[in-house]
Amino acid sequence: MHVEDLRWFAVLAETEHLTEAAAALGTSQPNLSRSLQRVERAFGVALFERERRGVRLNPYGRLVLEAARAGTMAVDTAKRRIDALVDPESGTVRLAFLHSVATSLMPDLLKAFRADAPSVGFALRQEPAHDIVQDLETGEAEIAIIAPRPDPSRFGWHLLERQRLCLHVPPGHALASRHRVELEEVRDEPFVALQPGFGFQRVTDRLCEAAGFTPRFAFQATDLATIDSLVGAGLGVAILPAGAVRGNDSGAVSIPLAGVQARREIGMSWRLSTPLTPAAERFRTFVRSRPVTSS
Known part of the structure; x- marks a missing residue:
């Protein structure tokens, strides 16, 4: 029946x-x-x-x-x-994104796309990278703004932004007037960082390991704005992407890290095995048309 x-x-x-x-x-x-x-x-x-x-x-x-x-x-x-x-004109895009792009890349993308497609809606999920990959696998999210790049055999990828990584120090810090800094110079200082499991926290761990030390954490937060605020309050130093925190007048000073590896790549990803809905395809096409940016 x-x-x-x-x-x-x-x-x-x-x-x-x-x-x-x-x-x-x-x-x-x-x-x-x-x-x-x-x-x-x-x-x-x-x-x-x-x-x-x-x-x-x-x-x-x-x-x-x-x-x-x-x-x-x-x-x-x-x-x-x-x-x-x-409906590509009024459908809904299921979009997951990293906490670390919530105040920078994400609002830029959404504002630009909504000017082109004002009737398309979004079901947004703000999560750590490992949860985003799981959401792509289950279909909870169709498209993700993520770093690092997930498994290329299962997920498509389009580079959106190359971000220079900076050391954030409290105002008045001994390094605050420097134009560039080696990470090993702060090996003995307390760090403010993200909690374990966040994609960007793995970046911090790898950079510190490459510099020959294991960071000592004063606090581990769930978002970059909190990290910047606590650095501004003098709790410690932090590694943050350039331009990732906007409108946060913490007083923290941002100094570019020396080394060609001191960057991360943010991209758009989707599951290769499943066709996108028309609204999501429209969003993907729009995002692909934008130039790659560097900070």
């Missing part, structure tokens, strides 16, 4: 005549009879009393009619909602 069988059953219940119902549905009477048989087999009882001039619902049929109307209405509502979601 299919939803269409229930729809045909409801029409027959309203007309109480096989020939009239078939004509209204644009089908043949034998097709309608077979559809009715499928419904009755599914419920295990006859649903109509056959009369000389037509058919009439019995008590079982009235129960099924109530359920059929509710069920087909629910299906129709779901179909309309899905059609709206996948």
Whole structure:
């Protein structure tokens, strides 16, 4: 039994005549009879009393009619909602993004895209990189703004931004007037960083390891703005991407880190095995048209 069988059953219940119902549905009477048989087999009882001039619902049929109307209405509502979601002009993009781009890259992308497609909506998820990859795998997110690049055999990638990495120090710090700094110069100082599991925290760990030390953490936060504020308050030093924190007048001083490896790449990613919805494809196409930026 299919939803269409229930729809045909409801029409027959309203007309109480096989020939009239078939004509209204644009089908043949034998097709309608077979559809009715499928419904009755599914419920295990006859649903109509056959009369000389037509058919009439019995008590079982009235129960099924109530359920059929509710069920087909629910299906129709779901179909309309899905059609709206996948409409490239007014659909919804399921988009996941890193905490570390929440105040910089993300608002820039969304503002620019909404100027081009004001009726497209977004279902946003702000998460660590490992959760974003899981969301791409399950379909909770169609597109992600992420770093580092996920498995290229499973996920597409488009580079968006190369970010210079900087050491943030408190105002008045001995290094605050420097134009460039080696990370090993602060090996003995406390660090303010992200909590374990965040993608950018792995960047900090790798840079410190390459500089020959393991950082001592004064505090591990969940967002870059908090880190910048705590550095400004003198709690420690931190590694942050250039321009990642906006509108945060903490007083912290940003100094570029020396070394060609002191950068990270932010990109857009999507699952290769699943086609994007039209709205998500429109967003991906738009983002791909933008130039790669460097900070």
